[in-house]
Amino acid sequence: MPDLVHEKITLQVADGTQMDAYVSRPEKQGSSIPGLIVLQEAFGVNAHIRKVADRFAEQGYLAIAPELFHRTARGFEGDYNNFNSVTPHMRAMTTEGAEADLRATFEWLKKQPAVQADSISSVGYCMGGRISFLANAILPLRAAASYYGGGIAPGLLDRAPTLHAPMLFFWGELDKHIPPEQRAAVIGSLEKAGKQYVNVEFSDAGHGFNCDERASFQPRASRRAWALLLEFLKS
Numbered sequence: 747m748p749d750l751v752h753e754k755i756t757l758q759v760a761d762g763t764q765m766d767a768y769v770s771r772p773e774k775q776g777s778s779i780p781g782l783i784v785l786q787e788a789f790g791v792n793a794h795i796r797k798v799a800d801r802f803a804e805q806g807y808l809a810i811a812p813e814l815f816h817r818t819a820r821g822f823e824g825d826y827n828n829f830n831s832v833t834p835h836m837r838a839m840t841t842e843g844a845e846a847d848l849r850a851t852f853e854w855l856k857k858q859p860a861v862q863a864d865s866i867s868s869v870g871y872c873m874g875g876r877i878s879f880l881a882n883a884i885l886p887l888r889a890a891a892s893y894y895g896g897g898i899a900p901g902l903l904d905r906a907p908t909l910h911a912p913m914l915f916f917w918g919e920l921d922k923h924i925p926p927e928q929r930a931a932v933i934g935s936l937e938k939a940g941k942q943y944v945n946v947e948f949s950d951a952g953h954g955f956n957c958d959e960r961a962s963f964q965p966r967a968s969r970r971a972w973a974l975l976l977e978f979l980k981s
Contacts, residue, residue, distance in 0.1 A: 749773040750803050752796075757812065757850045765847055766820060767812040767854075768796050770803035780888070780979070781855040781866040783848070783881060784811040785874030787957065788832045789824035794959050798871075805976060808861050812851045814877065817843060826960050836873060841880065848881045864888065867911070867979050870895065871956060876902065879913065887911040889979050893971070894953050896924050899931040906935035912942035914978045916971050918951035918964070944978060946971065 751773050757765045768791050772779070784799045786792075791811045799809040815822045815835040824832040848868075856863045867889040870878030875895025882890035883905035891914040892898070913936065917929050929947070936943045951967035954960045958968070 747804055748806075750800055752800070755810075755854070757854055759850045760846045761843065763817055765812055765814075765816040765850060767791070767810050767851065768799055769808070769810045770796070770799040771808040771860075772803055772806060775806075775808070775860050777860060778862050779860050780807050781858065781861040782807040782809045782979075783851050783855070783866070783868040783878075784809050785868060785870030785877045785881070786811060786814055787872040787874060787954070788829075788836055789826060790815060790819075790822040790832075792823040794957055795871075801972075802869075808855065808858060810851055810855060812847055814839065814844065814847055814874075816847075826957075844877055844880055845884055848877070848885060852881075852885050867891075869893070869975065869979075872896065872954060879909075880905065882911055882913060883908045885910065889914070889981075891975055891978065892916070893956055894918060894921055894924060895932075896928075896953075899928040899935075903931060903935040906939040906941060909936070909939070909941045912944070912978075914944045914975065915946065916956075916975075917945075917947045918953055918955050918962075918967065919947050919949045920952035923953045944974075946974060 799811045802809040818835045818838045868878045868881040869891040871893045875892035876897040878892045893916045948967040951964040952962045954962040955964035956968045
């Protein structure tokens with residue numbers, strides 16, 4: 747495994763706020779590596795999300811995980827057993843604020859000397875899965891992936907015609923938070939818009955199946971999704 751460099755940076759957002767972000771990258775990097783925006787669950791840029799960013803860095807990415815709750819709880823790390831603690835911060839988020847955060851993150855990546863400006867992608871989990879869809883709608887990404895992104899349907903379906911890059915969706919068929927009709931609506935919106943996508947549903951997985959700190963963790967689905975994701979990002 748390559749040695750990694752980790753750092754916490756602060757980005758200036760267009761609305762005047764400051765947003766911290768976790769950055770992970772290979773210590774020995776070439777002159778041209780891909781960039782990746784890693785978008786958090788509702789529980790913040792916690793140990794799990796930092797570990798996810800590290801896994802991508804081990805694969806040669808410069809990964810950055812912005813703290814999307816910075817307007818209400820800078821440095822927030824929620825408790826997986828207390829969802830009520832994250833609800834106020836989720837409700838306080840706006841689409842306009844998320845767009846500003848995404849643009850600030852993307853511009854930072856573009857300015858990194860080692861990063862290929864035309865090879866920046868995004869991946870998001872749970873709440874971040876919805877934000878990854880939004881990122882693809884407003885940024886010239888190479889690829890975008892969404893793990894069980896709740897709220898894409900119905901809230902962001904009108905953004906489908908503006909997607910820049912192919913989308914990869916991961917869902918759990920046992921997910922009680924995102925019913926089949928919502929998953930179908932998301933895919934239908936891309937089909938109607940003529941956009942490229944890959945849609946993967948795991949019959950034996952539920953919401954949050956990728957997080958090994960949650961009771962819903964499904965190691966088989968997580969492992970298979972990881973392999974598919976790496977191939978998708980490279981293609």
